[in-house]
Amino acid sequence: MSEETVTGTKPASSSTLTTAQRARIERNQAKAKKLREAKLVSHPYKNAKNNGNEELPVAGQDNAVIKVQGSKFIDTGGGFLLEQPVIAGNNAPTGASSEAAVIEDAIAIPVVYEECLDCGDQYADSYLFNNFGHSVCDKCRDNEERHSLITRTEAKAEYLLKDCDFDKREPVLRYISRKNPHNVRWGEMKLYLHLQVVQRAMEVWGSEEELARQHELREDKRVLGKTRKYNKEMKQLRMEVRSSIYTKKTKGVHVHEFGPETYNEADDTYTHACLTCPYTETFEKM
Template sequence: MSEETVRETTEAASVGGASSSKLTNAQKARIERNQAKAQKLREAKLVSHPYKQLENSNANGEQPIAGQNNPVIKVQGTKYIDSGGGFLLEQPVLASANKSTEAPAVAPIIEDAIAIPVVYEECLDCGDQYADSYLFNNFGYSVCDKCRDTEERHSLITRTEAKAEYLLKDCDFDKREPVLRYISRKNPHNVRWGEMKLYLHLQVLQRAMDVWGSEEELMRQHEQREDKRVLGKTRKYNKQMKQLRMEVRSSIYTKKTTAVHEHEFGPDTYNELEDNYTHSCTTCPYSETYEKM
């Protein structure tokens, strides 16, 4: 709308009813058209606040409809309202009465779903059935979580301790059937070292019985190895003591030293040009030149 049209509309409005009788029908029609254009221009430039629309709708008992003059945008589970001014406003929480009127969401029905049967295991301690267990998942040992005793019966042992205590080899863990299952953990002494392999103590004990046959045989093997260890230490000690006595007592042991070679020179040879003498060793190729005073 031009400035001339607005000026004419303002002048016409200021004149009022007193001067309306002086206007012609064409002028009255033109003023009405200009007033309608001005009203439409104000409505086009007016941006209504979305919170005001929500307050009006809640006051009237009506629930606002998303996308109708107040579009709702959902970002990461939170609903925002487009204000129309270049920013988003978080949608206010409606009254509980409005929530109660909403119909609950119905989960879609999948007709092609396959029913997977649940396999239950029987606990060796209490006899109850269970579907999931820490010992069964990690070690294949059928004991439920309620009966699990982490301090004594179901304690864990490292591979190094198991080899030293039960005299087992690497093949007894990895190659003998069934292969013993384990879990890996960071070494608590140094994080840069390799991971520890933790085995179930009961399974390691059973593997030791399979290898040695009985606890008596295992104890006998421990005694034999201890005797061999003591015998080896004794022999090493006696050898060191014998060597020490031989080094200290010269009457029993004569310390061997490298013999020093003594030259045996032959007759002297005189050199007239240089005026010196030369003689050579008769047992080695060494020769010596010297001058006589």
């Protein structure tokens, strides 16, 4: 490499160069020489010996096989090694054949396909099936109507269900948890699939007519309770406002019926007794 290539400028005459310029040229030449030597450096495993005293192949070869402590690895050239299964015999696969051996030795995981209840197609993964066990594919999922979600509180109020209907009755209804949008400090909401909640309500009440009748009964009880509370509050208000003329009705209170009076000369008093009970009363006359 010429001085022009190394320094990037046309070299000046040696007679015109200063001592500092000559030193800089020498440093650039040494740097360029080191760069050329670095490009010619072989793979670090070249000429190295492993525990079995076998020469390791150079990584520049395609899919080189490296043996480390009795285990064989495939050098991908990307900075990591792939473990190669040990095959008996001297004809160990290398290159593309070694990759095929690794693929053939892989464990086959069976994939279970489910059939969509709406379109009839088979699928291996679905949001509704993974979270709620409802066999519907993602293409047929309708978040707005048929596959909408409902909170536990709304489901209990609308379909008159109890906690045991969600957690104890088989099969237990599955749900997903979400943060409460009204206040993050409150507990997480439990969201159920609306379709499954309706089915559970039909199991509990038997029919939609019975569910409607139960709603009417509970509404009547609620109205009756409000009426009784209103009447009680109004009665209490009347007692407070008109306490001077309000007379409380009493039932079953004994009224004394006194007999003839008896005069006591010693203390100048009179005494009479009740005819129906042992009560006696002593008094004075003015």
